[in-house]
Each structure stands twice: as C-alpha cells, then as structure tokens.
Amino acid sequence: MRPQIQNLTLPRGLGEVENPVVSRLEKKALEYMRRIRDERFDMAFQAPELRLNPVYSASNRYKAAILTHLLTDGELDTQKLYNELDQRGLFPDSNYSAAYIQAVAVIEDYIKTGGENVRGGTGF
Numbered sequence: 001m002r003p004q005i006q007n008l009t010l011p012r013g014l015g016e017v018e019n020p021v022v023s024r025l026e027k028k029a030l031e032y033m034r035r036i037r038d039e040r041f042d043m044a045f046q047a048p049e050l051r052l053n054p055v056y057s058a059s060n061r062y063k064a065a066i067l068t069h070l071l072t073d074g075e076l077d078t079q080k081l082y083n084e085l086d087q088r089g090l091f092p093d094s095n096y097s098a099a100y101i102q103a104v105a106v107i108e109d110y111i112k113t114g115g116e117n118v119r120g121g122t123g124f
Helices: 020-044 054-073 078-087 094-113
Strands: none
Touching (some): 020 054, 020 094, 054 078
C-alpha cells in the first residue's frame, strides 16, 4: 500500500530579492549530500557492527532527493517521487516508507515554519 502524502511547493519569489527560505533549503540540500558522501567514506573504515542504521542513511538520501527535485522544479509531487523510488527497490520494508514520509514532513516544515516543529538534527 502506498502512503498518501502531500505535494510540496516552494514559496514564491520576492521580486528582485532572493527568497531566504529557498537559500536555506539550498544549504540544507548541500548538507544532506555531504552527509551521504561522508557516510560512504566513514563506512568503508568502520566495523560492520558500528555502521549507521540503514534507515537513517536512507532518510538522508530521501531528503536530498526531495530537495533536489523541489529546488529544480519549484514543486514536487511527493507521491510520484515515492513511486519512482519504490520501483527502484528503495523501500525494502515499511521502515523505509516511514522514513520517506518523515523526510517529506521535515522538508514541508522547513518551508512552512522554518523548522519550528522539527526535533533533532542540525536545524534549519
């Protein structure tokens, strides 16, 4: 069963002034990509029992994918992206689906409230 999740849309521009939310989302996307890159390096040298939880790892990938699509197109059909990732086998169990739904919720909260409802993480 596919989760029902909402679409995301970037806030409209502020004329000649750069939108601060978009700028912060761009920085967040870079942060997620750094996490993915660093994780690959770190895991090469870690004992298997010390490696990161694969669902946490997937969460960073989902957030990076969501932001990449959103920043490129200005909006994102999150259900369509979920379906595309699912077809590629990126949701092996319900924990991964839950991580994707949470990733969408985090990005949505960054857009709507600046991250006021996000707990943990590095903040917005």
